[in-house]
Amino acid sequence: MYWPTLISLAMMRMVYNVEGIQYVFYNQSETWEKARDVCRKNDLKLASFNETSIESKLQNCSLEGVTDLWTDIFMYTTPYMSLLGCFLRNDLPTQTIKADSLIECQIFCEEHPRFAIMKTDCACLTADSNLGTPLNNARCNYTCEGVRCGGNEAVSVYEIVTGGSVVGEQALSPNVSLSCLAYQCANNSITYEEEDCRENSITLNTDYFSCTFEPEDDCFLVQPTWDDFDWSVQNTSLAEFSGYEPSYYAYVDATGSNPNQTATLISTNSFKAANWCLRFRYLASLATSLNVTLLDIIQDKHESLINIRNATNTLITDPDWYYVEVNIIRENDFKLMFSFEESNESSNIALDDVSMIAGYCNETLTELLNQRGELQCTFGGNTDMCFTQDNMKDTADWVYINNQAILFRAAKQSSILISAFEFQDVSVHICVRYYTFGRPSLIFHTEDNTLPNNIMLTTLCTNKTISIAVKSKLYINGTLSNKSLSEIQINYIKINIIEHSYNYQNETTERQIRPVPDPSVISTSDLRKARCISDGPYKYTNTIRLHGKYLPQNGVPTEVLIYRVNDSTVYWDKIKPTTKKLFVCEKDAGAVNSCENYSPGRPVNDPGRSSEENGIVWIIAIVASSIIFLTMVVAVVVFKRGYVKGFCANRSTDKKENTPNLHLDVVKSTSSYETLKVTRNNTAEGTYELLHPEPATMTPDNEYSYITENAYENK
Structure with a gap:
């Protein structure tokens, strides 16, 4: 008696309670902004295609000959911006707007060539705006996600770089939220490259x-x-x-x-x-x-x-x-x-x-030695750059003549030169050119090492590397002989660091990382007026670009992720407000492999099946209802024949009272499936979405990546 009802309920559950996304293909080319509006008007959203095996779910749509489709995943990239410097806040316009990040301030002021920011206060400036009193760059010590944005009563002023990109069309890297423009001097010319500002290969050394x-x-x-x-x-x-x-x-x-x-x-x-x-x-x-x-x-x-x-x-x-x-x-x-x-x-x-x-x-001489890894100590201009004399113990003085350090005319007297630099935890190689006459004594040593010496014109170089663990200076101890003509002349001392026992460069690099852009480095406009004198590595300019999931005031992002139909892959593409492509809308509708072609005047099927699929569903539902009705009629007849009239009448009455309730329960149960509401991501766009990022909709398995809204939240 009950098995037909149970089968019917199971069939209805299979029909109505399957999870999935319904896709609707619009065979019309629209701009990205228009495509989003069309989807919204039909209670849908522009498709993101972030499901796995998406190609099988689109096969019911007529996509023959279709190459590319819009997606709802987008990115906004600011123009190149140079940091002009740090200025006094009181000298700028009093009217400001609130901006949670540097990128929002730029969007607010996108019709202006300059803008100023102090934490969340943003002011738009014209080309002839008086920037007011300049301040030392150290005064602008606020940062917004590692980007400089003013200081206490001080603003950072940015200027849009005119003349277009100096590096050509750059491929978007969605994982990069902040790009720095770097330059290199090579072959007497300047080349540019856009780098991730977080790369440690290009450091900002300010000391x-x-x-x-x-x-x-x-x-x-x-x-x-x-x-x-x-x-x-x-x-x-x-x-x-x-x-x-x-x-x-x-x-x-x-x-x-x-x-x-x-x-x-x-x-x-x-x-x-x-x-x-x-x-x-x-x-x-x-x-x-x-x-x-x-x-x-x-x-x-x-x-x-x-x-x-x-x-x-x-x-x-x-x-x-x-x-x-x-x-x-x-x-x-x-x-x-x-x-x-x-x-x-x-x-x-x-x-x-x-x-x-x-x-x-x-x-700072020790710092110079460690930074360069070498030092040439000479006496050019009769100036000693590396040593001082130990006057407390000296009985004679070194003098500087003809770009040499000379000790002479003082029999049995001595003098010590002490380096202004220090060694510690290093291995070094030392060369000394010197000349002695009259058999004086000349000793070069550190705290725990002594170099050999000769008594003739020579260049003394250590034949092996000297390892110096404890902190030590280099000492040059000269003592004249008993002879009246005794002399020492030192021409130069050269020191090369073979290696540090610790990684000095990594230590200093970590210390040198600074917020960007560095206000002290050169701008691209100044570089256009300069000529390189020697080749060198890439270095940062003070020009940056920001990337984020924002919409400018015209509602059109700079890059959109495009879905390629023939191989089900995606790629980022720079777009213009007039660029048109075909598109697919989507909604959560409890369907699998559901895609239909849009027809004007006909509402989108719910729960998202094609017309053929919906016809089969209705046939199954009608057959199931008929089986239930016939089963109930047969049951009534059997009961009437099996019992006395009064008893049967009572049983029949009870059955008639209960049966509709059972049927009504089924109807109520089925109606809950018929009225399933479409789940949409109503992200309050309009004017708000112009400056606020939408929630991320992508999974880690996607072939592409994106920047979430907190990439530029206010620190």
Whole structure:
């Protein structure tokens, strides 16, 4: 009696309670924005195609000849933006809007060439807006997801880079939320590349800068294009007996040029307001004119630091390399400029071994040694760059003559030179060129190592690597003999670090990682006015791009994920507001392998089957209902014949009262399936979605990836 009913209920459950997504194919080309609107008007959403085996679920649709379909997965990429600097908040417009991230501020101000941000306060600026009082970059110390966004009463001002991309069309990397524009000097030209700002291969070093003009050296100097004549990098020897032996150097020969013409080198970055040590070497065979100038960024003025006018000639060398070091103490951020100017007479200049290290000169030589891995200690210009004298124990003095350290004319007296640098946990190789006369004693040693020595003109180099574990300086102990003519001359000391027992570079790299963009580095607009003087690795500019699941004010993203029908793969594609493609809508509807072609005027089938499938379902339902009805009629007749009239009448009455209830229960049960509501992702788009990311709809198994809404949430 009950088995027909149970079969009917099971069949109804199979028909109505199957989970899945219904797809509706629209055989009409629309823009991405229009396709989304069409889907919404039909209580659907633009398909994401993030199911597995999606190709089998679309086979019921007529997709012959269809190549690409829109998806609902999109990305917005900002234009290139350069950080102009840090400025006082009170000098900018008082009217601001709230923005939870830098990318939202840019979208709000997308019709403006500039915008300012201070945490969540955003102000749109015009090209002629007065930016107000500039501040040191350290004042803008707020970050939004690693991006600089103002400081206490200070704003970071960004400018949209005009003139299009300098790197060409870049393929979108959906996993990258922040891109930095990097540049490289190679073959006297500048090339650009867009990098993930989180890559550690390109670090932001703000405490150490070097320029040795060696191939692949990270030189921080470039030449402006407006110069009268050029610096060139050479590797021929300029001084035969010099203590300093460069392999490459920058050189200017002004022979034949007109008076007052200039050749300039300027730093690619600005230096933070702090104490700095500038070191460099120069050589001039003729009277020259080299000026070192500081460019104050905050006050917008120039200040002369060093003026060099003489040739670097000595009695025994003609010419020789001179060494210069000077402490720079600044309260404002600044740039550094070397300017060579031709005088009335022919002149030339060579420049090498330039470095800038945060700190005082007497405190930073160890840092210079560790950063470069080598150090040449010479006495050019009669200046000792590496050693001091132990005056407490000395009975004589080292003197500096003809670019040498000399100890003489003091029988049985001694003097010790102590290095200004220190060794620790390193393996080094040391070479010393020196000359002795009259059999004096000369000993080179560290705390636990002593180098051998000779008593003749020689170059002493350690024949094996010296390992120095404990912190130690290098000592040079000279003692003259009893003879009246006894002398020691030291020409140079060269030190090479073979290896650190710990990874110094990794340690410093970790320390050097900074928020981006770095406000001190060069902009692309300045690079257009510069010429590389030596090759080097990639370095960051102050230009960035942001990527996120946002919609600009026109409602059209910059990239959309496209579904390729023929092989069921996806790819990112840059789109325009006028780009049109075919599309498929979807909804959760309790169906499997369900896809139908849209026909105007006919509602979308619910629960999402084709017309043929729905016809079969109705036939099964009618047959099942008929079986139930006939079964109940037969039951009534049997009962009537099997019992007395009064008893049967009562039983019949009870049956008639109960039977409709049983039938009504079935009807109620089936009606719950007939009224299944479509589940939609109503993400309150409209004006809100212009600036707020939608929930992610993708699974880790997808062939593509995306950026979630919290990629730019306010810190």
